[in-house]
Amino acid sequence: MPKDEFTPRTFSVVGTRPLRPDGIDKVTGRARYGADISAPGMLTGMVLRSPHAHARICSIDTSVAAAMPGVKAVITRADFPVHPKNNGTADVLDNCMADKKALYDGHAVAAVAASSRRAALDALATIKVVYEVLPHVLDVDEAMKLDAPILHKGRKQEGVPADVSDNVLTRTEYGHGDPEIGFQMADLVIERQFKTAATHQGYIEPHSCLATLGSDGQGDLWVCTQGHYMARNTCAEILGLDSGCLRVTPSEIGGGFGGKTTVFLEPTALLLSQKSGRPVKMTMTREEVFRASGPTASTSIDIKIGMTKDGTITAAKGDYRYQNGAYEAMNGTLGAMTGFAPYNLDHVKTVGWDVVTNRPKAAAYRAPGAPMAAFAVESVIDELAHKLGLDPIDVRLKNAAREGTKSAYGPTYPAIGLEATLKAAKSHPHWSAPLGENQGRGVACGFWFNFGGDTCVSLMVNPDGTVSLSEGNPDIGGSRAAMSMMAAEELGIPMERIRTIIADTAALGQNEVTDGSRVTFAVGLATIKAARHAIQIMVERAAMTWGIEPEAVEWVDGAAQPAGPNAGKHPPMSLAEIAAIASNTGGPISGHFEVNAEGAGVSFGTHIADTEVDPETGAVKIIRYTVFQDAGKAVHPSFVEGQLQGGAVQGIGWALNEEYIYGKDGTLQNAGFLDYRIPVASDLPMIDTAILEIPNPGHPYGVRGVGETGIVPPLAAVANSVSRAAGVRMTSLPMSPPKVLAALKKM
Amino acid sequence: MVTVRLWGSLAELVDGKREIEITATNLRELLEGLAEAYPALKPQISRGVSVAIDGRIYNDTWATPINETSEIVLLNRLVGG
Numbered sequence: 001m002p003k004d005e006f007t008p009r010t011f012s013v014v015g016t017r018p019l020r021p022d023g024i025d026k027v028t029g030r031a032r033y034g035a036d037i038s039a040p041g042m043l044t045g046m047v048l049r050s051p052h053a054h055a056r057i058c059s060i061d062t063s064v065a066a067a068m069p070g071v072k073a074v075i076t077r078a079d080f081p082v083h084p085k086n087n088g089t090a091d092v093l094d095n096c097m098a099d100k101k102a103l104y105d106g107h108a109v110a111a112v113a114a115s116s117r118r119a120a121l122d123a124l125a126t127i128k129v130v131y132e133v134l135p136h137v138l139d140v141d142e143a144m145k146l147d148a149p150i151l152h153k154g155r156k157q158e159g160v161p162a163d164v165s166d167n168v169l170t171r172t173e174y175g176h177g178d179p180e181i182g183f184q185m186a187d188l189v190i191e192r193q194f195k196t197a198a199t200h201q202g203y204i205e206p207h208s209c210l211a212t213l214g215s216d217g218q219g220d221l222w223v224c225t226q227g228h229y230m231a232r233n234t235c236a237e238i239l240g241l242d243s244g245c246l247r248v249t250p251s252e253i254g255g256g257f258g259g260k261t262t263v264f265l266e267p268t269a270l271l272l273s274q275k276s277g278r279p280v281k282m283t284m285t286r287e288e289v290f291r292a293s294g295p296t297a298s299t300s301i302d303i304k305i306g307m308t309k310d311g312t313i314t315a316a317k318g319d320y321r322y323q324n325g326a327y328e329a330m331n332g333t334l335g336a337m338t339g340f341a342p343y344n345l346d347h348v349k350t351v352g353w354d355v356v357t358n359r360p361k362a363a364a365y366r367a368p369g370a371p372m373a374a375f376a377v378e379s380v381i382d383e384l385a386h387k388l389g390l391d392p393i394d395v396r397l398k399n400a401a402r403e404g405t406k407s408a409y410g411p412t413y414p415a416i417g418l419e420a421t422l423k424a425a426k427s428h429p430h431w432s433a434p435l436g437e438n439q440g441r442g443v444a445c446g447f448w449f450n451f452g453g454d455t456c457v458s459l460m461v462n463p464d465g466t467v468s469l470s471e472g473n474p475d476i477g478g479s480r481a482a483m484s485m486m487a488a489e490e491l492g493i494p495m496e497r498i499r500t501i502i503a504d505t506a507a508l509g510q511n512e513v514t515d516g517s518r519v520t521f522a523v524g525l526a527t528i529k530a531a532r533h534a535i536q537i538m539v540e541r542a543a544m545t546w547g548i549e550p551e552a553v554e555w556v557d558g559a560a561q562p563a564g565p566n567a568g569k570h571p572p573m574s575l576a577e578i579a580a581i582a583s584n585t586g587g588p589i590s591g592h593f594e595v596n597a598e599g600a601g602v603s604f605g606t607h608i609a610d611t612e613v614d615p616e617t618g619a620v621k622i623i624r625y626t627v628f629q630d631a632g633k634a635v636h637p638s639f640v641e642g643q644l645q646g647g648a649v650q651g652i653g654w655a656l657n658e659e660y661i662y663g664k665d666g667t668l669q670n671a672g673f674l675d676y677r678i679p680v681a682s683d684l685p686m687i688d689t690a691i692l693e694i695p696n697p698g699h700p701y702g703v704r705g706v707g708e709t710g711i712v713p714p715l716a717a718v719a720n721s722v723s724r725a726a727g728v729r730m731t732s733l734p735m736s737p738p739k740v741l742a743a744l745k746k747m
Numbered sequence: 748m749v750t751v752r753l754w755g756s757l758a759e760l761v762d763g764k765r766e767i768e769i770t771a772t773n774l775r776e777l778l779e780g781l782a783e784a785y786p787a788l789k790p791q792i793s794r795g796v797s798v799a800i801d802g803r804i805y806n807d808t809w810a811t812p813i814n815e816t817s818e819i820v821l822l823n824r825l826v827g828g
Contacts, residue, residue, distance in 0.1 A: 158790060159756040172823060173755030258828020333823050349755070364828025410752055410820035411799035449804060449825050516827025598805045698803060708828060 004525055004599075006695045006702045013489045014701060017638045020481050021499070022252075031252040034208030034224030035283045042210065043072055043113040045272045045282035046120040047265070048127050049292060050102030050109055053136035053358040053666025054149060057100060057129060060110055064126040070119035072276035074127075076110045079271060082240040091327040093238045095361050096267050102131070103151055103326035104358050105667040106291025113272040113280045136358040136666040140323035141300050143167040143357045151326060151356045167356045172333040174409045175349035179304075182315020182347030186306025190383055194376040196715070196733040197659030198298040198323075200290060201365050202650070202678045205254025207293060208283040211269035215277075217241050219270055221248045226260040226474055227513030232505045238267045239274075246270075249504040250474045257476075257650070258364025259294050261513050290671035294363020295660060297322040297331040301376040303339075307384040311395040315347040316340050316408075320373055324354055325361040334369030338712070339377040340408035341447035342418050342604060343399045348408045358666055364515060366647060367448040367708035371654065371715050375733065378444035378716030383729055392443050392720070393426045396606075400445075417630025417694035418445065418604035424690050425606045430626045439612045439623060442720025446605050446712025450521065450705035452597030453512030457526035458503070459487060459534050461589040465576025467491065469530075470503035471523050472511030477707050478639035479519045483527045485635055486701070490531035492558030493575055509594050517705020520635055521696070522597035528700050534591030538578045541585040546570045601696030601704040605629035607648060607713040611721040618741030620656055620722055625714075626688040632696040632704030640706050645687040647710020653679045654711075655718035657734050749813050751781065752820045753788075760787035774798060775809030777819070795824035 025031035062074040077097045084090045098107045110127050114120035135149040142148055148165045160171045183189050205224055213219035219241070225231050228248040236243040253260065265282040273280040284293070302319040318339050322332035336352030352369075365371075385392040400419045406412050425431055425443065435441060460468045469487055473479060480500040488495040512518065535555045542560030543550040552567035553560050559572035582589050610624040627644040634640040657677040661669045670676045695702025715733060723729045728743045748768045758765045769784060771777035777798065782789040798805050799820040805811050806824070813819060 158787070159759055171756055173759075175755060261828065330823060330826060334826070337823065351755075364826065366828045368826060368828050410754065410822065411802050411804070412818055414802040449827070451804065451806070451825055451827060453806070516825070518827065596806075596808050598808050598811065599803045 004698065004700055006697045006699060011489060013485045013495055014633065014635050015637065017636060018481065018485070018495050020478060021484060022475065022480055033205050033254055034251045037210045037222040037251060038281070039210060039212065039279035042279045042281050043115060043276055044117045044120050045111060045113045045269050045280040046117070046124055047108045047268065048110040048124045050098065050105060050107040051667065052102055052131055052133050053105050054134040055102045055131035056134060057098060057102060057109060058132055059130045061128040062110060065112055065123035068119065068123050068126065070115035071112055071123045072115065072278060073113040073272045074110065074123065075268065075271055075275060079275070080238065084237050086237065089234060089237045092234055092262060093267065095327055096264060104360050106288065106360060108292065111268045111272060113276045137167070138357050138359060138662050138666060140298065140321045140355050140357065143323060143355050144321065144353065151358065168353055169328050169356060170330065170333060170354040172336055172352040173350065174336055176406065177347035179315040179317045179347045179349050183306040185308065185314040187309045188384060188388060189304065189306040190380050191302065191304035192380055192731055194301045194303065194379065194731045196299045196372045196375060198295045198359065199365070199654045199658040200295045200676065201255070201257040201259035203255030203257060203259055206284040206286060206289045207260070207264050209266050209269050210279060210281045211266065211273045212279045213270045213274040215274065217245050219246045221246065221266060221270065222251060223248060223266055224251045224253050224260065226253070226256040226476060226515060228474065229472060229505055229511050230261065230513045231263055231266055234263050235267050235270055239270060247504055247506045250502055253474050253476055257366055258368060258515060261364055261515050262294065264293055286673065287671040290676065291668050292360055294361055296365045297324050297329070297362045297369065299335070299372040301372065303376045303380045305380045305384060307388060309388055311385065311388065311390045311398045313343060313345060313399045316345055318350040318373070318377065320350065321353045321355065322369065323357040323359065325359040326356055327361040328354065328356070329362045330354055331362055331369035335373035337409040338370040338447050339373030342401055342445040343408065344401050344405040345408055350408065366711040370446065370448055370712045371651060374444060374446045374712045375715035375719060378713070379719055379729070379731065382442065382720040393422055393431065396445055397422050414697060415694060416602060416604060417692050420692045420694055421604055421606040421628040421630060424628045424692060425608055428626060428690065430608050430624060435610065436612070438615060438725055439610060440721045440723065440725025442609045442717045442724060444607055444713040444716035444720060446709055448517065448603050448709040448712055450518065450600040450603055451516040452518050452522040452600045453516070454510045454596050455522040455526045456508040456511055456594045457523060457530040458508060458592045459530040459590060461534055461575065461579045463579055463582065465497065465579045467493070467498040469498055469500040469527065470508060471500060472503055472508040473514040473519050473523055474502055476514055477519065477643055478636055479523060481639060482520050482635040483523060486524050486527045487531045490528055491535065491575060492555070517603070517707040518600065521600050521699055521703050521705050524635065524703055525597050525699055526593040526595055529593035530591040532591070533593060534589060537589050537591065538575065541578050541582065541589070542573045544585055545573065599698035601632055601698055603630055603704050603706065603709040605709045605713055607717040609714065609717040609721040611718060611725050613722060613725040613740060615744060618737035618744065620735060620740060622652055622684055624685055626690065627710060628690045628692060629706065629709055630692045630694045630704060631706045632699065633693055633702040634691045635703060637691060640691055641689045643706045644689045644710045648687045648714050649679055649684060651711045651714025652684065652718055655715045655733055655735060657736055659734050749777070749815055749817060749819055751777065754821060754823070757788060757791060757821065761785050771813055773809060773813055774805060774811040777813060797822040797825045
């Protein structure tokens, strides 16, 4: 059996809850986030942004700004040296700095670097941009119409029909069987349309970077990002640099959730630095974060499901229309793939549409595309169960995907944990607890793929027996703790003897972005293998010291020891003892591992939400909330619980209050946390969690990703709860007080 | 020969076939063989696909083995957050 296959074992470190190694830095303010980095002679970079949702850029005059005192560089799109060959990178460049058209309110059109923020702001105010304002479109269904304002021409991909506009870039269809046959077998068929608003990840730390780039093409970038290798590669391609000449160092990161998986400021900062000959720091204001980073897609979804009286789903159809902002993204495709993934269906058909509109390009938000799809699917399942007088968990258990089920998106599942989460929910005291007046209880399931990707880990054994471990993924969910724990588990030494750091791009090979719930799975796999590599070397050193063959030595509890009676009698040599004589036995000891980690295990979760609806105001209060999720193996259960709680809270905000609100002119009206309402601690009860552990067969410890699935069920769980509390089916998010009140009045 | 299952909108590009057969023993041969035998699939394969082999999802590793009994499903290239 390959060593990356799951092998049952007893753990001594994995599964415990040690103090987080980054905790003191964060609570004392010693941790350095993006805007904490400075350099001598540093300039402030700032961006001029379009005030229009859609406009042709007729001309830009920067001459006055360039001549102002303190202004060291001014750039527009014309200053960018190359047009990337890759369409995706070309879109990233166009999103960073508009070319011929501004495609959304907040789209960057020029930038300056000046000796102070004041000087930069004054310079921006003098830049004259002549716009020809064009009609705009914000809504996905409007954007698909043939007479809609068009953002890009000629970018429809194959398979997109002629009867929709050029704003529709992709159409994807999944499924099997014949839903029309299945609907005829049903006792009850429900078909509904659902709408969800665009939301923002709401990370605390705005985008920030510090760039230096010389005329020789050598540069450094310090940046708050989920992927500094992505930042390096993208900036190098956009600026025509050799990626090896650009070293990127990630800062501590104050939240990302998918929103920091691309670049917004970095190419501009590097170009301003090269033009001015000085380091340039750029930091977005909160308003800029809302207007010009990457929120989620908003959606319009049609779901039709048939069910028999005993709760068997006979057929399911979904049409998922997602607006992804001004450039291509695949949220609608992922919605179509994930919506029915929790269920065993003989007849299912889903169609996903990805559409561009005059909004900022959608970025990932945990499981991109999946929460909205789950909201629609799980709402109809809940309504069917309610109308047929069935227990909603029993209905889900009856139809749950299991090992051997052909998924709605095609593959047959290996061992999965959905059924376990449903049974745990059913037997949990929350499910049977009494409800009060105006209160309701909702349940929903969710699915996410998870993946792996390119990963490198280097592990150095220091002369004093401590260990330095380098990984290449920014730590957004406790990965430094998890890697130290897995290395400690393998090496047999206390976790406190290991310090894990996030290395810069010159220190390790290519690493995929911290996304796709991949890090504990993939970097964990590489960490385990790097530790085993170091152990192999330490075993050889002990064998050399004892004058026996390495095959006669084994590694037990942090020490090399003779294996079997023929190896002779030698006292065990600890890691520290081997490290102390490394110079005498061949030199420094290190282990490393590089891999494209494939075979990540999919993940399922089930959430229960209790809400109370105020019939006079329409306000909704979360009374109780419990998350059940399969983690494969929880390396540090406290971090896993934090991921599940965080996903639930973000989903609650998405369900109840959060939305991008635009004026008739297509400009964003609520670009700040005063007007964009995210849940705060006082809004919420403690989010309870139950971690299930159904091992991923593709990881030595059985680890699955946990970072994304937690945001998939809550939109539906809360909506089902509110619908039952209010006595009316809620089909549009957010369920803000005016919307709930309006629904109550229609009853 | 191995059987490859396509998603619906890809099937439309190959005369509605939801399953096609191709000679391949690993992931690289599979993707190159598909693009060669079915040129209409080439744009999507160039943009990127994921491949589920016996229920596990792979993206890039050319040497990933495939045998005649493998369940092979082509998927849109997955992204995450």
